[in-house]
Amino acid sequence: MAYWTLPARSISHLCLSALLTGLPLVPLTQTPAALAQVQAVPAEVRRGYTLLGQGLVNDAIAVLRQAVQRYPASLEAKLGLAIAYRRAGRDADAWQAYQQVLVQDPNNQLALKTVGILGGFRPEWQPRGIDALTTLLTLNPDDAEGRAQRALLFGYQGRFAESLADYEIALQRNPTPQVLLGAAQIYTYSGNARQGLELFNRYRAGGGTITGTATIAYARALRSTGNPALAVQVLQAQLPRQLTATAIQLRSELSQAYLDNRQPTEALAVLDPLRGRSDSRLPLARALNELGQRQNLPALLSEAAGLYRQVLSDSSNSSPTVLREAADVLSGIPQERQYALQLYRQLVQQQPTDRALALQRLALEAQLGYLSKAELRQQLRSLLQPLPADRAQQAAIAQALVRVEPDVEFLPVYQSLLQAGVDQPFLYFRLAQLLIERNDLEGAKTALAAYQATPSASGDTAPELLFAEIDRRQGNLTASAQRYQALLNSRTTDADVQAAALRGLAGIRLTQGRSTDALALYDQLLAQNPQDLQVQLGRASVAYQAKRISATQAEAVLNTWLQNRPASATPPELYSLVAALPPSPQRESLYTTLIEADPTNLGVQVRLVQVLASRNPAQAQAEVNRLLARSRESSDRDSVGLLFLRGQLAQASGNFNQADEAYQRILQREPENADALSALGGVRFQQRQFDSATQLYSQVLALKPDDPVAQRSLAELAAAQGRPLAALQQLEQLQVQQTANSADPNLSQRIQQIQENLLQQRGFQPPWERY
Numbered sequence: 001m002a003y004w005t006l007p008a009r010s011i012s013h014l015c016l017s018a019l020l021t022g023l024p025l026v027p028l029t030q031t032p033a034a035l036a037q038v039q040a041v042p043a044e045v046r047r048g049y050t051l052l053g054q055g056l057v058n059d060a061i062a063v064l065r066q067a068v069q070r071y072p073a074s075l076e077a078k079l080g081l082a083i084a085y086r087r088a089g090r091d092a093d094a095w096q097a098y099q100q101v102l103v104q105d106p107n108n109q110l111a112l113k114t115v116g117i118l119g120g121f122r123p124e125w126q127p128r129g130i131d132a133l134t135t136l137l138t139l140n141p142d143d144a145e146g147r148a149q150r151a152l153l154f155g156y157q158g159r160f161a162e163s164l165a166d167y168e169i170a171l172q173r174n175p176t177p178q179v180l181l182g183a184a185q186i187y188t189y190s191g192n193a194r195q196g197l198e199l200f201n202r203y204r205a206g207g208g209t210i211t212g213t214a215t216i217a218y219a220r221a222l223r224s225t226g227n228p229a230l231a232v233q234v235l236q237a238q239l240p241r242q243l244t245a246t247a248i249q250l251r252s253e254l255s256q257a258y259l260d261n262r263q264p265t266e267a268l269a270v271l272d273p274l275r276g277r278s279d280s281r282l283p284l285a286r287a288l289n290e291l292g293q294r295q296n297l298p299a300l301l302s303e304a305a306g307l308y309r310q311v312l313s314d315s316s317n318s319s320p321t322v323l324r325e326a327a328d329v330l331s332g333i334p335q336e337r338q339y340a341l342q343l344y345r346q347l348v349q350q351q352p353t354d355r356a357l358a359l360q361r362l363a364l365e366a367q368l369g370y371l372s373k374a375e376l377r378q379q380l381r382s383l384l385q386p387l388p389a390d391r392a393q394q395a396a397i398a399q400a401l402v403r404v405e406p407d408v409e410f411l412p413v414y415q416s417l418l419q420a421g422v423d424q425p426f427l428y429f430r431l432a433q434l435l436i437e438r439n440d441l442e443g444a445k446t447a448l449a450a451y452q453a454t455p456s457a458s459g460d461t462a463p464e465l466l467f468a469e470i471d472r473r474q475g476n477l478t479a480s481a482q483r484y485q486a487l488l489n490s491r492t493t494d495a496d497v498q499a500a501a502l503r504g505l506a507g508i509r510l511t512q513g514r515s516t517d518a519l520a521l522y523d524q525l526l527a528q529n530p531q532d533l534q535v536q537l538g539r540a541s542v543a544y545q546a547k548r549i550s551a552t553q554a555e556a557v558l559n560t561w562l563q564n565r566p567a568s569a570t571p572p573e574l575y576s577l578v579a580a581l582p583p584s585p586q587r588e589s590l591y592t593t594l595i596e597a598d599p600t601n602l603g604v605q606v607r608l609v610q611v612l613a614s615r616n617p618a619q620a621q622a623e624v625n626r627l628l629a630r631s632r633e634s635s636d637r638d639s640v641g642l643l644f645l646r647g648q649l650a651q652a653s654g655n656f657n658q659a660d661e662a663y664q665r666i667l668q669r670e671p672e673n674a675d676a677l678s679a680l681g682g683v684r685f686q687q688r689q690f691d692s693a694t695q696l697y698s699q700v701l702a703l704k705p706d707d708p709v710a711q712r713s714l715a716e717l718a719a720a721q722g723r724p725l726a727a728l729q730q731l732e733q734l735q736v737q738q739t740a741n742s743a744d745p746n747l748s749q750r751i752q753q754i755q756e757n758l759l760q761q762r763g764f765q766p767p768w769e770r771y
Contacts (some may be wrong), residue, residue, distance in 0.1 A: 042067060042289055045077045052084055060084045075104050079111065087112065091121055102132070112136040116149045123319040126153050144170055148179040155186035157160045158321035161356065164190060164392030171199075177208045185217035191399045192423045193224030206219050211238065212246055226455030243273055252283035256290050267291055278314075281307045282322070289329050296495050304329065305336045312343075312658035323347055324357070331364050340364060355383050355393070359400035366405065369569030375595035377407055384413050391420065398424040406430045408437050424456035432466050439670075441470050461487055461497050468504055469493075472511075475674045475704035481508045499525060506542060513708040513734075513747070515546030534560050537573035545580050554581055562590070570597045579603025583610035602644065606652040647679060651686075659683050674703045678710060685713070706732065712747075724754050 044067040051060035064081040071077050082097035095118050101111040114134045119129015133150035136143060151166030167183045175183070180203040188196030200210065200218050209219045216240050219231040235254040240247045251270050258267035267710055271287055274280040285307035292300030307325045312318050318326075327343035344361040351357055357605035362383070365618075366376045388394060398417045402424060406414070414431045417424070428451035437445035448463050457463070464483050471480035484505035487497060502521050509518040522539035529535050540557035543549040558577055575594060578587065579601070591608040594601065603656040612620035647662035681696035694717050700710040711734050719727035731751050 006504035015213055033695075034624050041076050042071050042074060044070065045074060045080060046498060048077070048084070052080065052087070057084055057087045061088060073104075075108075078104065079108070082111065082114070086118075088324065088619045091118060094118065095125065107135065107138055107139055109139060112139075113143070113146050113149075116146060116153070119153050120149070120156065123156070123321075124317070126156050126319070129153050130157070143181075144173045144175075148175065149184065149747040151186065153186040154530055154758050155182075155189065156321060157319065159322045159351070159354070160186070161390070161393040161396035164192075164395065165390055168392060177203055177206050180206070181208060181210075183215055184221070185214060186401065188221045188224070190395065192395060193221045197221040197225050210234075213249060216249050219253050219257055223257050223260045223457065226458060228257050231257040232261050232263075243277075245279065248274060248277075248280045248283050252280075252287040255287040259291060264291070264295060281311050285311070285329070286325075289332075293332060299335050302335075305333050309339075314622055319352060320347060329358070331360075337368055341368060341370075342566070354396075355388075356396035356400040358383055358525075360403060363400070363403040363405075363703045369565065372593075373407070373570060376404075377409060380404070380407065381412060384410060387413065387416055391422075394420055395422050398427055402426040402430055406433050408434050411435075411438070425451055425456040428454075429463065430467075432463075436466060436469055436473070439473065441473060447517060459488065461494060465497065465500050465504060468501075472504075472508060473675075475707065477508055477704070477706055478510060481505060481512075499528075505536065506538075507697065510542055510545065511708070512706065513712075515548065515746075517543070518542050519546065519548060533564060534571050534573050536573070537561050537577050541573060541580050544577070551581060552705075570594055575601050579607060581607075583607045583614070584614070585611050587611075602648045604649060615653065644675070644679070651679075651683060656687050658685050672703055674700050674707070676702070678707075678713075681710075681713065686716065688720075690717055693717055719754060728754055 006041060015428050021300070030551045034675070041271045044063055048060045048064035048067055051057075051063060054068065057582060061081065061084045064077055064084055067074065067077040068081055077098065078101045082094055082101055085091075085094035085097050095115070098111045098115050103113065105111070112135055116133035116136065119125045119127075119132070130150055130153045133146050133153070136146045137150065140146070144270075147166050147172040151163045151170055154160070154163035154166060156665055163186050167186065170179055180199050184196050184199035184203060186196075187199060188195075196217065200221060204210065210251050215234060219235050220270055222231040222234065232254065234256055235250055239250050239254065251274060255270050258264070268291060271284060273289075274284040275615070277284075279391045285304045288300045288307070289304035292299065292302075292304060308330060311322065311328055315322075323343050324347055327340045327347065330340035330343070333340075341361070341364050344357070344364060347357055348354070348361050350759075359380075360380055362371065365371045366373075371379070384397070387397065392419055401413070401417070411431075411434045414427055414434065418427055418431065428447045432444040432447035432451070435441070435447060444466065448466055451457050452463055464487055468480045468483035468487075471477075471483065484501045487501040488505070502525050506518040506521040509515070509521065517537070519542055522535070522542050525533070525535045526539055536557055540549065544551065544554040554577060558574075558581070561574065575598065578590065578594060580603075581587075588608065588611050589612065591604050594604045595608060598604075609623055612623055643662050643666045647659045647666075650656070650658035650662060660680065660683050663676045663683065666676040668681070670676065677700045681700065682694045684690075684693035684696060694714060697710045697714050697717070701714075704710065711730065715727045715730035715734065718724075718730060728751060731747060735747050735751065
């Protein structure tokens with residue numbers, strides 16, 4: 001292509017390049033058109049470029065400033081002044097000068113790239129830097145330097161999905177050491193510490209030295225991948241004596257490394273120099289929050305929350321990264337969750353296309369009771385279906401999704417993310433929860449093993465809660481209770497795990513007929529949280545089922561909850577108590593609300609059917625048919641959970657043949673499912689097929705020798721068949737088994753009743769008749 005066919009702007013850029021490198025103009029531009037273009041540049045501007053080429057930057061600035069004033073339409077003068085300011089280190093002046101260049105020439109690639117570079121110098125410049133680089137990449141998609149810089153700025157802004165998408169491209173193009181170093185930090189901070197560490201190692205293998213703030217990300221990558229001792233060593237080696245800005249950050253990270261290395265005393269001591277300094281609030285808040293959460297120290301959490309509030313109040317225009325960090329941290333402190341929700345909502349308005357951010361907001365709204373389960377499910381569908389194909393976006397969604405209580409409807413989402421290789425270990429824990437709900441206990445064990453094999457699971461005792469639930473579902477109540485007790489006896493400082501262990505053990509004791517022990521455990525929970533209405537609900541449910549309080553007393557607790565609960569809150573304890581209480585027409589709207597929130601809850605569905613049956617049997621049957629039809633239409637119609645639902649609903653409506661069929665289908669798939677055997681035994685009992693019921697309960701005891709329901713049911717079968725002495729013998733034997741722990745007064749009353757009138761009809765109400 002001949003030079004004279006180039007646009008004038010391109011010729012001008014060629015000339016300017018020559019000027020900047022100190023080369024003479026004429027040899028590069030011998031054509032008449034090019035020579036005319038050079039001569040069109042004012043002499044003052046050319047002189048300014050000559051001074052720049054000679055290294056006389058301050059002189060060049062003086063000349064070019066005058067040239068800009070004299071020739072306000074000269075793009076070359078404005079560009080030269082911007083370059084001169086940049087060379088002089090006057091970044092703020094350079095920033096403004098390049099903005100003026102872009103006003104006149106929005107597609108000037110030199111200005112666009114430089115604005116992108118300067119954007120990394122100050123947080124408030126980052127958004128404009130991103131915009132400039134986006135324009136540059138639209139003009140030149142192959143600009144590797146511009147893409148890497150935009151990735152870095154996205155990372156600074158906390159827009160990790162977009163940052164990682166850029167880095168995936170940049171890292172495929174023979175990245176420079178600086179690109180590797182930037183990517184290593186962003187991958188680490190985005191939660192993918194394993195990839196971050198690999199990039200750090202690539203950088204070091206190429207001769208790079210990790211210093212300054214990059215050391216913080218490197219140490220985090222080390223401790224997040226199971227090497228906190230080396231993280232401590234790396235940070236200690238670079239900790240300066242002077243308390244500079246970098247030293248403050250290093251001390252904050254060192255505190256967390258000490259904590260991971262099981263040195264809590266050192267973790268707290270290294271923070272002492274940071275207290276009372278306005279320039280260390282954010283790093284100190286991060287470290288105190290970590291210490292408070294891990295050591296269960298509310299005072300440190302309160303101090304951390306106060307520091308975050310100070311940081312946000314001191315700046316009316318905090319960066320999205322700081323806002324997001326504050327929201328993430330404060331959402332984990334119960335007293336700060338309302339404020340955290342305000343921050344999330346503000347962020348979602350600023351970044352409406354960020355699906356991960358929307359997930360975090362939804363998780364907190366649901367936790368605070370602003371969303372019912374049905375509403376949460378509906379909004380999750382819009383965010384998760386379909387999943388983005390971009391791996392970086394998948395990683396961001398996975399990181400946010402682990403904060404949402406899992407819903408079995410989205411089981412394929414969890415499986416898809418894990419199959420895609422997303423590095424988010426806690427997804428395996430969530431997957432295990434869902435598989436347990438589906439009664440896929442072996443699959444749940446596999447998922448838990450995968451989670452425990454990751455460094456992130458080190459020291460996490462929560463998997464033991466799921467293993468205890470698996471034991472319970474497999475009929476091994478003793479093993480389940482032992483796991484819960486081991487957690488309670490352990491040194492774990494996780495208050496949530498301790499509370500869950502108390503609840504779980506209380507459930508086991510209730511199933512074993514040890515109602516006194518179950519109540520004692522709930523009393524322990526209540527003593528720790530006397531104002532916790534949810535704990536009060538749970539205790540009332542246990543006390544009522546154990547016949548320690550009347551229905552009136554239990555209803556009073558329920559009414560207190562309903563009057564004071566957060567909007568739309570539907571905790572498991574609410575379902576438990578509502579299902580345990582007798583059906584009541586006054587609670588029909590509550591039944592409907594709870595079923596809308598959780599359509600799979602059997603107990604509340606049966607209560608609604610009973611209320612409808614008392615008023616309109618035809619309507620009740622229609623409701624049962626509707627629920628059964630819906631279950632048949634479900635793509636998951638063959639799941640054990642839905643088969644139980646069919647059986648329970650059919651049993652509640654008196655359709656024993658249909659109930660019998662549902663339980664038989666479960667047993668065809670799982671011949672040793674003790675719950676199905678027990679439920680089918682109840683149906684046969686109600687059908688007065690006593691021999692068949694006896695055989696089924698005997699099978700239950702073969703699988704679960706300490707199952708008190710099966711033992712008691714066999715005794716009641718003996719009584720129902722006119723063998724009161726055999727019934728007495730079995731009940732007394734059951735009473736002896738329970739004496740070592742706690743006597744069940746109901747059992748004593750039943751024994752007394754049979755003794756007083758051997759011919760009287762049985763007064764015991766088995767579980768299957770409660771519906």
